[in-house]
Every structure is written in structure tokens, then in C-alpha cells.
Amino acid sequence: MENQTKFRRSQEIKKCHHHKNIGFRNLCYSVQENKVSARQEQPKVILRGVNGEFRSGRLTAILGPSGAGKSSLLNVLSGFKSSGVTGYITVNGVERNTEEFRRESCYITQNCYLMDLLTTRETLAVAASFKLNAKVTTREKNDMINDILELLGLRKAAETRVGKLSGGEKKRLSIGQELLTNPPVMFFDEPTSGLDSSSSLQVISHLKSLVRGGRTIVCSIHQPSSRLFEMFDDLYVLAEGQCLYSGAISDMTAVFQESGFKCPKYYNRADFAVEVACRERGMNIEKLIAKAETHFHGPDTGRADYITNEETSMLRPSIKKNSTDTYIQVPQETMGSRYPVTLARQISVLLKRAVLCTIRDLHLAQLRLVSHVVIGLFLGGVFYGIGDEASKVASNTAFLMFSMMFLFFCNLFPFVHSFPLEKLVVMREHMNNWYSLEAYHISKIVAELPLQVGSLVEKAGPH
Numbered sequence: 001m002e003n004q005t006k007f008r009r010s011q012e013i014k015k016c017h018h019h020k021n022i023g024f025r026n027l028c029y030s031v032q033e034n035k036v037s038a039r040q041e042q043p044k045v046i047l048r049g050v051n052g053e054f055r056s057g058r059l060t061a062i063l064g065p066s067g068a069g070k071s072s073l074l075n076v077l078s079g080f081k082s083s084g085v086t087g088y089i090t091v092n093g094v095e096r097n098t099e100e101f102r103r104e105s106c107y108i109t110q111n112c113y114l115m116d117l118l119t120t121r122e123t124l125a126v127a128a129s130f131k132l133n134a135k136v137t138t139r140e141k142n143d144m145i146n147d148i149l150e151l152l153g154l155r156k157a158a159e160t161r162v163g164k165l166s167g168g169e170k171k172r173l174s175i176g177q178e179l180l181t182n183p184p185v186m187f188f189d190e191p192t193s194g195l196d197s198s199s200s201l202q203v204i205s206h207l208k209s210l211v212r213g214g215r216t217i218v219c220s221i222h223q224p225s226s227r228l229f230e231m232f233d234d235l236y237v238l239a240e241g242q243c244l245y246s247g248a249i250s251d252m253t254a255v256f257q258e259s260g261f262k263c264p265k266y267y268n269r270a271d272f273a274v275e276v277a278c279r280e281r282g283m284n285i286e287k288l289i290a291k292a293e294t295h296f297h298g299p300d301t302g303r304a305d306y307i308t309n310e311e312t313s314m315l316r317p318s319i320k321k322n323s324t325d326t327y328i329q330v331p332q333e334t335m336g337s338r339y340p341v342t343l344a345r346q347i348s349v350l351l352k353r354a355v356l357c358t359i360r361d362l363h364l365a366q367l368r369l370v371s372h373v374v375i376g377l378f379l380g381g382v383f384y385g386i387g388d389e390a391s392k393v394a395s396n397t398a399f400l401m402f403s404m405m406f407l408f409f410c411n412l413f414p415f416v417h418s419f420p421l422e423k424l425v426v427m428r429e430h431m432n433n434w435y436s437l438e439a440y441h442i443s444k445i446v447a448e449l450p451l452q453v454g455s456l457v458e459k460a461g462p463h
């Protein structure tokens, strides 16, 4: 009976009730590079008017040589990059609302930025506290965490600290964090980088099982083996910021052949596609680019085959009545606010995590404690009783000066030490709409308060 319930719940996690087809037309992305000389004013163009469609229930691979713009395309589509972007992005045929879309999608970057001092289970528990609203009970949260651990094969590593997990386990843990809210759209930047072939296969098999539940999953991928490549449904090939091929993997060889690029028998098709994109198999890839463009119509005229946001709000009642497909369905509990939980809850969870990490970072905590005690004894010895004598004004000033400098540097260094490590985790979590930056800063200040107040009291001792 319990096994049946478990099976039903794991099937439920895999399922996705909001199908999202992502379309993009004439998408351009450019960056303004740092000016070295007065002449370098032209922005660097990274994506040159690409078109495409990523469908729900399909696992899509973005392939291309290094520097082709794969990560940039994912950054733009996921909404992580918005300045320097022009063109149209649609969700089920309706212009994308970036804020709404960020709530319905997740972006798992190439490197897994996780807190090394937490265990696998704690990492999922923290994610659950941010991502699931207050109506979900602790028991339900624990059940979900157990199901995700089971689904992603992390049961054995549940109590292991993240810093000690293998690369593949970290990747699966990052996926598990986002699965808690069951997002209909998932973007992955090179999910198999740094993994051996069997771990890569494991990760992609998990993605495949999620996609079968109706999600839209897009991964940029680097040099996949034939076996790994064949697990994808659709392929999007980029070359120098332009689209070379967009469609089913099964049609790729025929389409390339029509343009004069014949894939040798028993050759890895992924390698072949990258070689064509690098112009190693012939310089004339423009024919392929033109062919890929003919699949998609509309934006060049300034008017496309989609509905804008203004039109959506006017049409919404009729769209709702006539079609469930074109209407963007947003889960009711996430509507209105960017974050699923209140500011107070965000601060309290961040605070608990910060305290847990401080306690576990024994080396740093011991160092801080010892330095405070040693300096406190030293100051007490040198300046003992100076507050009672008016003739020792100079000593009082020296004491105050020293204490201020000590407090300033002593409290600065833990941040200098931890900030570069934490920054990447915080940016990922913040960009995935877990919490606001205000909540993070407040929790950091509050977590440090006891030590700050303690050291102030200690320094006030000699007086």
C-alpha cells in the first residue's frame, strides 16, 4: 500500500499540468564591451536574429561550437539577460511576460552553485521552505523531499554534505531543488559537463522521464556521445549566433544532406553537426541557415504570428472561453507576488541557514572566537582602569581608535572570506525567484548581530 502511494506520488512529481511551448522570432543579443580605446564603440553581436520553437513534452538539445552563443540563448530565453536583447519571445503563442515566465521556469547553470556545508536533505528542505507556500505542511514537504531523493537516485547521499557529493550527484541535486515546484519549463546549461559517460546518461535519463510528464526541457550540450545524443527528441544547432538547424533529431541527416552536407555512415551525428557549424565540412553553410529561417515567418515585418501582452489582457475572457491552449495558466498561489513566500519567511529561512553554516564552519567560528578573546585580554591588560583617570585622555583615544579598527576589520573579514563563495549561490537562487536581495542582506546582518554585540560589550570592558 505504502509502495503504491510512493509510486503514485513519484508519478505526480514527473507530471506537469501546464504545457508551455516557447517560441522566439528574430532574437538578437548584443553586449557593449568595455571601451579600451575611443574607437571601440560598436556593440558585440552575439545572437543574430535567431528563430525557433521549443515544444512541451520534447527534450531539446542546443548544439554548436564553443562561442556559438548557446549559453547566451539560454540566458536570454530564461530571462536572466534582458539588456541588449531585441526580438520576440512567446509562450503558447502569447508574448512572454518576463515576470510570470520567471515564476514558471527554472534555469540550472553549468556549475552547481550549492551551499557545501548543508547536507543533501537540508539543501532540499531549504529549497522547499522558499518555494512552497505556507499551506504545504511539514509532513507533505518531507514526503516530497523523500520522493525527489528517490526519483533522482539520491537516497544514499541524503545525509552527506554537499561539498562531499560527486559532480553527478550535485547536478541531480540542483535538478531536485527546482522539481519541488514542478516548473513546466526547465533550461539547463551543459547539464553533462564534467560528468563521466554513465553519470551523463543518468542525468539525461532523468530529464527524459521529466519531459514525458509534459515539461519543456532545453539543454545546451557539448560533444555528446551518440548514445546520449539519440536520447534527445529535438535539436537546435547554432553557428556564429545564427540558427543552422531546428527540428527533430530524426530529420537532421536528411535536411543537412539536402544542403549538400552528407553525414558519413556510422558517424556521430552530433560531431557532424558541430563540424558543419564550424565550416569544417564546407564553407557554404548559408544555405542551411536560410533553410532554417524559412520554417519561421512574420517578425521581419514588425508584426508576428503571436498575441502581445496588451492584446492578451483585452482578449483574456474570450481566450479563456474558447481555448485552453493559448491562455497562459499561472498557478493561483504564485499570482501577484514574485516570491512564493513572504519577506518575513524568506528572512527566517535565510537566517536559519546562515546560522547553520556559521556553526558548521568550525574553523572560521573558532578563529573568530579565539581572536576576540586574545585581543580582549590584550586590550584589558594594556588599558586597564583608564576610564577612571582624567589624565589618561590620550590612552582613552588610543583605546577607542584601536577598538574601532579591530571591530571594523574583524567583522569585515568573514564577509570578504565568504562573499565570493556565497555570491554565486545567492545570485542563482535570487534569479530563480526564491527570495529578494533585501531578505538576504537583512538575514546576513541579523545573523552577525550576536557576535557584533558580543565584541562591542567585550571592548567596552576596560572602561
Ligand SMILES: Nc1ncnc2c1ncn2[C@@H]1O[C@H](COP(=O)(O)OP(=O)(O)OP(=O)(O)O)[C@@H](O)[C@H]1O
Pocket (backbone or CB within 6 Å): 031, 032, 033, 044, 046, 064, 065, 066, 067, 068, 069, 070, 071, 072, 073, 222
Ligand atoms: N558579456 C559579454 N561580453 C563580451 N562578450 C561576451 C559576453 N557574453 C558572451 N560573450 C561572447 O559571446 C560569444 C558566445 O558566448 P556563449 O557563452 O553564449 O557561447 P557558448 O556557445 O555557450 O560557448 P561554450 O560552449 O564555450 O560555453 C563568445 O564569443 C563570448 O566570448
